[in-house]
Amino acid sequence: MAVETDVLDELRRLRxxxxxLAGSLxxxxxxxxxxxxVPDTEPEGLAALTAAALGVAYRVTDAAAxxxxxxxxxxxxxxxxxxxxxxxxxxxxxxxxxxxxxGRLHLEGRRSGARIADLVATGAGPGVxxxxxxxxxxxxxxxxxxxxxxxxxxxxxxxxxxAHRPRPQADG
Numbered sequence: 346m347a348v349e350t351d352v353l354d355e356l357r358r359l360r361x362x363x364x365x366l367a368g369s370l371x372x373x374x375x376x377x378x379x380x381x382x383v384p385d386t387e388p389e390g391l392a393a394l395t396a397a398a399l400g401v402a403y404r405v406t407d408a409a410a411x412x413x414x415x416x417x418x419x420x421x422x423x424x425x426x427x428x429x430x431x432x433x434x435x436x437x438x439x440x441x442x443x444x445x446x447x448g449r450l451h452l453e454g455r456r457s458g459a460r461i462a463d464l465v466a467t468g469a470g471p472g473v474x475x476x477x478x479x480x481x482x483x484x485x486x487x488x489x490x491x492x493x494x495x496x497x498x499x500x501x502x503x504x505x506x507x508a509h510r511p512r513p514q515a516d517g
Contacts, residue, residue, distance in 0.1 A: 353380035432462030
């Protein structure tokens with residue numbers, strides 16, 4: 346798919362612009378990998394964890410009345426994990442060494458997130474843009490249930506009462 350190629354190109358350019366950037370990953374908000382440049386890391390697992398962290402970040406910004414999610418920064422003993430919104434359907438996760446310039450990381454991460462959002466939104470697939478020489482695959486109609494689903498909104502589970510009450514334990 347052309348979007349994957351273009352997103353991977355953006356990830357490689359980002360790595361060249363940010364010293365001490367150890368890896369990058371673009372994924373859907375559902376946790377599916379779009380493209381990655383993360384050596385020594387399992388991209389599918391990182392994408393799934395990013396989606397989980399994104400769900401929490403969405404709820405925290407909402408509960409704190411801070412508007413829409415933009416970014417999340419986690420610092421560990423050996424470096425940073427930074428996650429940036431890339432439109433409403435994608436997310437960019439960056440892995441950086443501990444000595445990275447965090448201001449530069451934010452600046453370039455935000456710019457790349459915006460570029461990835463544009464690439465995903467335009468759906469530059471086969472037969473369009475720089476990949477115009479590729480034939481577009483045949484696609485059937487989109488099922489109604491998928492067309493109505495809003496991307497980027499995670500389901501909320503309501504707490505439920507237990508089906509039974511626990512029995513008191515006899516002292517023994």
